[in-house]
Amino acid sequence: MKCRSIIVWSLTVAACLLLGGGVTVLTAWGFAAYAERPSVTLPTDLSPNYKVVGWPVPEVPGWPAAPRDIAVNRLGGNTMVMATAFSPDGSSHAAHVIESGWPWPAMAQAVYWVYGKGPPLRKPDDSLKAPQRWGIPAGRQLPMTVLPLGFALNTLLAATLLLAAVQLPLALRRRARRKRGRCLSCGYDRAGVAAEAACPECGKLRAA
Numbered sequence: 001m002k003c004r005s006i007i008v009w010s011l012t013v014a015a016c017l018l019l020g021g022g023v024t025v026l027t028a029w030g031f032a033a034y035a036e037r038p039s040v041t042l043p044t045d046l047s048p049n050y051k052v053v054g055w056p057v058p059e060v061p062g063w064p065a066a067p068r069d070i071a072v073n074r075l076g077g078n079t080m081v082m083a084t085a086f087s088p089d090g091s092s093h094a095a096h097v098i099e100s101g102w103p104w105p106a107m108a109q110a111v112y113w114v115y116g117k118g119p120p121l122r123k124p125d126d127s128l129k130a131p132q133r134w135g136i137p138a139g140r141q142l143p144m145t146v147l148p149l150g151f152a153l154n155t156l157l158a159a160t161l162l163l164a165a166v167q168l169p170l171a172l173r174r175r176a177r178r179k180r181g182r183c184l185s186c187g188y189d190r191a192g193v194a195a196e197a198a199c200p201e202c203g204k205l206r207a208a
């Protein structure tokens with residue numbers, strides 16, 4: 001492969017990855033803005049088989065180390081995670097997380113609540129308020145927290161599809177030109193030109 005083709009190829013791959021990242025964000029935002037959110041029901045009793053690993057969000061200072069119970073439900077491109085815990089002082093803590101994206105959850109928004117003796121304390125999350133237009137239901141937020149693994153997988157998948165969409169027509173054109181004995185680079189009719197000779201039109205060799 002010539003130096004120039006390597007540069008063109010690298011730029012094409014980079015552009016597809018960049019666009020793939022954009023597709024990943026827009027897909028996650030689309031599900032967060034439009035799609036129905038799954039309902040979750042917290043178990044009233046902890047099943048012995050139920051494993052509480054930890055909070056679905058970065059640990060909040062002053063909170064119990066792990067939630068008492070946690071419920072997860074996925075519907076379409078939205079996953080709802082709900083976790084609650086009680087402190088010895090009687091206050092209750094809750095984290096509601098909506099993870100959005102397809103096929104994997106790629107972006108998340110979280111809301112934390114503390115119900116104590118005083119009024120409920122709501123920790124604002126970092127999500128953006130969705131615009132009140134384009135038929136978006138009221139009260140929707142756009143997630144801003146990146147879930148690294150899901151984001152990477154969705155971006156790779158979108159980039160691969162974009163790359164295929166770019167390369168497929170070019171590959172088909174080369175195949176058609178090869179069949180009809182034309183120059184693969186410019187389409188010049190090579191009838192009467194020796195196989196090893198460069199193209200009289202663009203100067204490329206047969207293999208190019």
Ligand SMILES: [Zn+2]
Binds near residue numbers: 186188204
């Ligand atoms: Zn040519």
